[in-house]
Structures are given as structure tokens and as C-alpha cells.
Amino acid sequence: MGGDVRNPLRDALAGGAAIAIAACAPHTVRPGYRLDDRILDEHICNLITAGELAVEVAGRRLTLGPGGALWIGPGVPHSLRLPDPARPFSMLNLRFAVRRGGRAVGLPEGALLADDAWDLRPLWEMAIDDGQRDRTDRLVRLRHFLALLHGDLRQRDGAADGARRGLGRQRRVALAHWLAQHHADRPTPADLAAVRPALNAMMQATWAESGCISYSLTVEQDGTQGGPAVIAICERWADMESLMAHFRAPHMADFNRQIAGRLRGLDVRLYEVARELPFPSLS
Numbered sequence: 001m002g003g004d005v006r007n008p009l010r011d012a013l014a015g016g017a018a019i020a021i022a023a024c025a026p027h028t029v030r031p032g033y034r035l036d037d038r039i040l041d042e043h044i045c046n047l048i049t050a051g052e053l054a055v056e057v058a059g060r061r062l063t064l065g066p067g068g069a070l071w072i073g074p075g076v077p078h079s080l081r082l083p084d085p086a087r088p089f090s091m092l093n094l095r096f097a098v099r100r101g102g103r104a105v106g107l108p109e110g111a112l113l114a115d116d117a118w119d120l121r122p123l124w125e126m127a128i129d130d131g132q133r134d135r136t137d138r139l140v141r142l143r144h145f146l147a148l149l150h151g152d153l154r155q156r157d158g159a160a161d162g163a164r165r166g167l168g169r170q171r172r173v174a175l176a177h178w179l180a181q182h183h184a185d186r187p188t189p190a191d192l193a194a195v196r197p198a199l200n201a202m203m204q205a206t207w208a209e210s211g212c213i214s215y216s217l218t219v220e221q222d223g224t225q226g227g228p229a230v231i232a233i234c235e236r237w238a239d240m241e242s243l244m245a246h247f248r249a250p251h252m253a254d255f256n257r258q259i260a261g262r263l264r265g266l267d268v269r270l271y272e273v274a275r276e277l278p279f280p281s282l283s
Helices: 008-014 118-131 138-156 169-180 189-207 240-248 250-259
Strands: 018-029 034-038 043-050 053-057 060-064 069-072 078-081 089-100 111-114 212-222 229-237
Touching: 008 089, 008 138, 018 118, 018 138, 043 118, 053 069, 053 111, 060 111, 069 138, 089 118, 111 138, 118 138, 118 240, 189 212, 189 229, 189 250, 229 240, 240 250
Parallel strands: none
Antiparallel strands: 018 089, 034 078, 043 069, 043 089, 053 060, 053 078, 069 111, 212 229
């Protein structure tokens, strides 16, 4: 849990720290999984997707179920075990080292735990997908994700009421930057033709979602004039929870499978509108 003191990890991520990925994948744990007094040289960030995990770290004991999240810093002793050894257990697993100026950067809080972080799952999955890509700019996007995750878990950790909180300006900026750089190249006319049915079906399903105020799509360039195909999507949502629920919707999983490898070069901007003004009269 952190206050408002200077945070070297946050500063390092914002300042272009080097990140070495040790593990980046969904992970299914063997029955009877147990680790006592383990100390790692890397950070571990896990989001539990099935089963339960009993965690002991920094004098704290907590059992996390699906949607539970943990970030444990390097050099911090911790114990992990399955309360029910026979129950299947799986998680989204990130393990990495952060270095700045040749020095390892730890987690100032030691450990961050949250018992309800389901709304972060789409971002976690995108980070894992991105981390597995052999691309020179993947670590830039991973830094943005980690900055977002660190700020979010700091805010959630220890919240007695368990209430979900909004992203806040710093994390909205990190999210916008990270998503804007998620892919680098652009779709072709053939890509556009191939994904049109999937786009239409996705829009129809999205309009029916609660919290969707509007969702519109325009083909600004079809790619036949020598440049890339460009699709502009403008969506408005009632609140952040509705947007995150949209990412988790079954029809979005179907859509992502259908467009895999086709829509690239995403340039995403996230805006928070404080108020809406009437259009002035032109007479």
C-alpha cells in the first residue's frame, strides 16, 4: 500500500526503464502447488482466472479467488499455496525485471494485493499477447501497461469497502499511450474486405450492450489509392465499468478471433468528458 511519497518504480517506468521478461503467459498450476518462503529476483504480477490462491507476504495473509490480483516485488519473501489442492487453478502470469541506470528497481510497497480486479483482465491479456510478440517496441507498450497496473493496484490495495474506483488522469494517460502503440503496421484493402462482416456483427451486438451510448464506424480510406486502409471508430460509454464489460463481452472475444492478424496499427484515444454543451444558435 502506498502513500503520496516519491515512487522510484513509477519514476523508472515513466523514464524509460529497461524491462527483461522472464515469463509472460497464461499458466495452469499443478495439483498440490505450494511454495514456502520463496524469494525471486524479478517482479511477479498474476491475475487469477480460476481456483483460489492463499498468499502470505509482508505480514499479510489473504486468499484470492478469480479476479484476484497480486504484484510482489523482487527480494520480498512470500508463500503461495492452493487451499484446495484438488481444485483446478490458473492465472495470467507476468514475471519481469526492471532496471534503470544499471540498477534493479523494486516495488516500493513490497506487495500489492487486490481481491477484485476482473475489469483489468482485457488489459492483462493484451499485455501478455504483446509480450509474446517478437517486436522491438513491445517493451515500450509493456512499460505503459505496468505504469497503469501499478497505479491501479496501489489504489485498490487495502480498500475496506472493496469499491471499484475510476482510472484517474495518470492511468487514463498511460492506458491511452499503451493502447495507441499496441500494433505498428496498417491493414490492407484485402484485410478490410475480410473483416467487414465481423465489424458489422460486432457493432450490432455492441449497440445492445447496457452502457453503450453510441458506437459508430466509418471507413475513411479503403486502401485502394495506395495508402493503408483506415477505419475510424467513435464510441461513447456511460462509465468506465461499462467500457471494461464491453472488452469482456463474448461477442468481443469472437470478434478478436475473426480479425486476428487483419486489423493492425490501432491508434486509440480515451477521453473523459466533464460536461456537454448545447450547440450555439447560428441565427
